[in-house]
Amino acid sequence: MNVYDIAHSLARAIKNSEEYKDYKKKRERVFADKNIKEMVLDFKKKAIEIQMQRMTGEEVPKERLEKFEKLEEIVMGNPIIYDFFMAEIRLGQMMNDIYEILGEAVNMNWGIRDNEK
Template sequence: MSVYDSTTKLASDIKESKEYKDFKKNMKIIKSNPNYEVILNNHRKIQMDIKSKNLNGVTIDKKTLKLAQDLKKTISSNKDLSRYIDSEYKFTSMMDNINKILASAVYEDYK
C-alpha cells in the first residue's frame, strides 16, 4: 500500500470517527443559530486576549475577567453550546494526536 493510499484511508477513517461525526453534527446546530456563533466568537476573542496578556505579563482587568466568566456560564448552561465545545475539543485532540504520530515518523531525521 502506498503512502497516498494509506493517507486516503486515514482521511476516510477520520470522517467515519465518532469524534468527527459528533463535531460535524454539533457544528450544524451552532451554525443554525446566529446567536450561538456570536457567543462562541466572543468567547474565543476573550480567551485569546487573556492568553495573550498572560504570555506578555500584562494584568487582566476585572471587566475582561467578568466577561470571560459570564460567557463561560452562558456556554455551560446551554446544552447545544456545551456539546459543541466538548465535541470540538475531542475532535481537535484526535487530530493533534494524529499529527504527532505522523510527525514522529520523520522527527528523528530532523534532530
C-alpha cells in the same frame, strides 16, 4: 503506497470517525441558530485574545479575566454550546494524538512528551 495516498485515506478515516461525525452534527446545530453562533464566535474570539495576550507576556487585567469567566459561565450553561465544545475537544484530542503519532514516527517530538530524549 504513496504517502499522499495514505494521507488521503487518513483524512477519509477521520471524516468517518465518530468524533468527527459528532463534532459536525453539533457544529451544524450551533450554526443553525444565529444567536448561538454569535455567542460561540464571540466567546472564541475573546478566549483567543486573552491567550495571545498571555503568550506575548502581557498581563491580562483581573477585571478582564473576571468578565471572561462570567461570559464562560453563561456560554457553557447553554447545553447546545456545551455539547459543541465537548465534541470539539474530543475531535481536537484525536487530531493531537494523530499528530503525535506522526511526529514520533519521524522523531519530531524533541523529547517533549514523557521526558523522552
